[in-house]
Amino acid sequence: MSDVTPGQPPALPVTFRPGRTRAVLVTTGVALFVVVTLIGVLLERLGPGERLSFVFTAALLAGVLFLLARPKVVADEDGVTVVNIVSRRRLEWAEILQVNLRPGDPWVFLDLSDGTSMPALGIQPGIARQRAIADARALRALAEARSAAGPGTPRD
Incomplete structure (x- = not known):
């Protein structure tokens, strides 16, 4: 992941994956x-x-x-691609309502606009807990900034 300043989302595109686990x-x-x-x-x-x-x-x-070792989450200008063990799903920014990583969760969960929750195994606190927390916060900041700006809208 690229450098993230607190309160600011990272520059796009960005890939989140559990590096040590991988x-x-x-x-x-x-x-x-x-x-x-x-x-x-x-x-x-x-x-x-x-x-x-x-x-x-x-x-x-x-x-x-x-x-x-395959899971990753790739965020770009248009949305997020979630690659889990045997599945891949492309989401628009507006589809992501919330990014959750609660204590005890094995990985991040994305609350979606269709009322479902989707696991994003690319951010998991297994070996590198602090890294996973920082990645979850960065993805949350991106989702909040992007869904407020609308899909495909560049940010300064």
Whole structure:
């Protein structure tokens, strides 16, 4: 995320994502793939099909970890794109009524104009709590400024 001054929304476009969590998941996924594949290749008593199953299992497990590292929230002039584990949704600024990160929440929730609430896993206090709080405040400031100004209206 770019530098944010208190009370001022960040410059657009901006991407919020759990950087430390992502680094841990990607590193673990790569290490898991390498270790399980090496075990499958180095075990002498395994046949070709069994070795292939080790590689397939390693790829499957690494793929799950890579999916868990996917979430992000991208804010630009026209709205917000929320990328969660297996879904992606584009929202106009006017659709976002409130940005919530309450104590104990696993991630930010967006209250939407259609009466629903949407999780935004790209801002989560897991490993970096203070960063998540700052990101939630920045997204809240953007939503408040943008919805007041109207969609696509540039701010000074």
